[in-house]
Amino acid sequence: MAGKVKTRDRILETALALFNEEGEAQVSTVDIAGVMEISPGNLYYHFRGKEAIIEALFDNFEEEMRLVLTAPINRPLAIEDNWVFVYIVFEEINDFRFFYYALSSILERCPDLRPRMTRLLKLKQETANAVLKTLEKEKLVAFGKGEREALAMRLAAHLTFWLQYRGLTAPSNDERAHINSGVYATMMQITPYVRENRETYAAMLAEYFSSLDK
Amino acid sequence: MAGKVKTRDRILETALALFNEEGEAQVSTVDIAGVMEISPGNLYYHFRGKEAIIEALFDNFEEEMRLVLTAPINRPLAIEDNWVFVYIVFEEINDFRFFYYALSSILERCPDLRPRMTRLLKLKQETANAVLKTLEKEKLVAFGKGEREALAMRLAAHLTFWLQYRGLTAPSNDERAHINSGVYATMMQITPYVRENRETYAAMLAEYFSSLDK
Numbered sequence: 001m002a003g004k005v006k007t008r009d010r011i012l013e014t015a016l017a018l019f020n021e022e023g024e025a026q027v028s029t030v031d032i033a034g035v036m037e038i039s040p041g042n043l044y045y046h047f048r049g050k051e052a053i054i055e056a057l058f059d060n061f062e063e064e065m066r067l068v069l070t071a072p073i074n075r076p077l078a079i080e081d082n083w084v085f086v087y088i089v090f091e092e093i094n095d096f097r098f099f100y101y102a103l104s105s106i107l108e109r110c111p112d113l114r115p116r117m118t119r120l121l122k123l124k125q126e127t128a129n130a131v132l133k134t135l136e137k138e139k140l141v142a143f144g145k146g147e148r149e150a151l152a153m154r155l156a157a158h159l160t161f162w163l164q165y166r167g168l169t170a171p172s173n174d175e176r177a178h179i180n181s182g183v184y185a186t187m188m189q190i191t192p193y194v195r196e197n198r199e200t201y202a203a204m205l206a207e208y209f210s211s212l213d214k
Numbered sequence: 215m216a217g218k219v220k221t222r223d224r225i226l227e228t229a230l231a232l233f234n235e236e237g238e239a240q241v242s243t244v245d246i247a248g249v250m251e252i253s254p255g256n257l258y259y260h261f262r263g264k265e266a267i268i269e270a271l272f273d274n275f276e277e278e279m280r281l282v283l284t285a286p287i288n289r290p291l292a293i294e295d296n297w298v299f300v301y302i303v304f305e306e307i308n309d310f311r312f313f314y315y316a317l318s319s320i321l322e323r324c325p326d327l328r329p330r331m332t333r334l335l336k337l338k339q340e341t342a343n344a345v346l347k348t349l350e351k352e353k354l355v356a357f358g359k360g361e362r363e364a365l366a367m368r369l370a371a372h373l374t375f376w377l378q379y380r381g382l383t384a385p386s387n388d389e390r391a392h393i394n395s396g397v398y399a400t401m402m403q404i405t406p407y408v409r410e411n412r413e414t415y416a417a418m419l420a421e422y423f424s425s426l427d428k
Contacts, residue, residue: 025319103378104315105239114382121383144413146420150402156383157399158368161375164317168328169335169370185371188364192406199358206360 008046010036012060015053019098024106029053051110054099058113061096065120068092069127076134085131086186089124089159090179100164121156128152128159132190141193151189158186177212184209222260224250226274229267233312238320243267265324268313272327275310279334282306283341290348299345300400303338303373304393314378335370342366342373346404355407369403372396391426398423 005013014036018027029050033043047053068088071077077085099106107114129152135141136148143151162182166173170181184205191202219227228250232241243264247257261267282302285291291299313320321328343366349355350362357365376396380387384395398419405416 023318023322025322101318104237105319108237108239114385118382118385121379125383145417147402147406147413147416150399150420154372154399154403157376157379158371160379162371165335165371165374168317168332169339171328171332185364185368188361189368189403192361199361202361203359206364 007038007042011043011046011053012056016057016096016098019057020095024054024098024102054106055110055113057096058099058110058116061092061099062116062120065092066123069120069123072127072134073130076137077131079135079138079140082131082135083183083187086159086183087179090163090182093159094163094175094179097163100160101167121160124156124159125152128155135190139195141190142195143193147193151193155186155189158182158189180209180212221252221256225257225260225267226270230271230310230312233271234309238268238312238316268320269324269327271310272313272324272330275306275313276330276334279306280337283334283337286341286348287344291345293349293352293354296345296349297397297401300373300397301393304377304396307373308377308389308393311377314374315381335374338370338373339366342369349404353409355404356409357407361407365403365407369400372400372403394423394426 011032015027015032018032018035027050029043029047030040032053033040036043047056068085072085093100103117107117129148132141132143132148132152136143159182162185163175163178166178166181170177173181187205188202191198191205194201225246229241229246232246232249241264243257243261244254246267247254250257261270282299286299307314317331321331343362346355346357346362346366350357373396376399377389377392380392380395384391387395401419402416405412405419408415
């Protein structure tokens with residue numbers, strides 16, 4: 001049976017791909033079964049409706065996201081890893097973007113997910129705060145009163161909604177370009193607090209990202 | 215007939231209030247007619263379905279938002295008016311928040327609104343850029359290469375999604391508190407570029423807003 005993926009996992013993979021591509025509202029369980037060439041009854045044996053699939057997908061997403069977000073809280077990132085870290089967070093969100101795009105509609109139908117989503121967003125704020133604290137301790141950035149906490153909260157909101165914002169303002173760009181622009185916009189929020197040569201640093205970033213699609 | 219509001223306008227007012235309070239997905243045209251104590255047929259005479267109501271509400275919102283957003287492009291704001299201006303933008307968005315909360319679902323059902331929403335977001339970026347240019351010209355702030363444009367884009371995204379973010383991370387706070395926190399987070403994004411005494415300025419803001427609910 002080597003290489004054989006379980007039906008349950010295949011349902012989740014197929015649903016995730018369809019939700020992301022076509023929007024969750026456009027996709028029914030019958031569509032998912034159809035694409036997989038299994039009977040709706042077989043799908044129903046694994047999941048009693050679309051909300052059960054969404055909840056199982058959220059379980060996976062939450063687990064991965066918690067792993068990613070707690071890493072820099074448990075052990076400070078090396079400076080050169082911050083950039084990569086922001087890419088990873090955006091990529092996780094992008095892999096699960098249907099959820100963010102249909103957020104209020106899904107939370108109305110799956111009310112159990114609301115407090116879990118709230119906790120995940122708060123963890124995002126804590127992680128941002130921990131990363132900024134490390135940069136501060138290493139004397140790369142300096143914050144005045146209240147500045148670090150305010151920036152951490154803004155970064156968490158930025159990570160949460162940027163892909164959707166770019167999907168609306170630059171609809172012809174692809175996912176990769178949206179992620180690049182999100183990482184750029186993240187770094188540019190931190191540069192103003194760099195203690196030395198902040199303008200050089202900002203110019204370097206602008207230069208680097210102007211060579212990428214965004 | 216003095217003081218008598220037309221049925222069409224009353225439908226729009228009632229729908230807006232219900233959509234904002236209960237979420238657009240939860241409210242049907244029959245609900246709206248019920249609250250108004252008119253027949254569904256009378257409502258149907260004015261609007262052929264919920265999407266027609268949403269589009270008429272968007273017409274109103276778009277008109278008001280354009281008026282607000284073009285003001286600082288046509289004539290620079292006085293420094294002391296910037297703060298008030300940010301409040302006004304957040305209040306407009308809050309008055310129409312159901313639309314932002316159900317954005318992707320509404321844009322799927324009302325595809326004509328998508329390009330209009332895109333244009334409105336771009337106008338928001340232009341306005342933010344114009345306001346920052348004025349602050350720069352008056353030598354209150356200084357930007358390095360690429361910094362002003364990046365900040366303008368982030369501010370537009372921030373104005374668009376902040377209320378939703380706070381609705382999720384601070385669900386027990388009221389609308390007024392969400393707006394206060396949004397204005398604070400806006401100002402705190404500009405202070406790092408203040409040329410002189412930026413930390414004093416940030417501390418003043420932190421002080422002022424700590425006295426408000428947020």
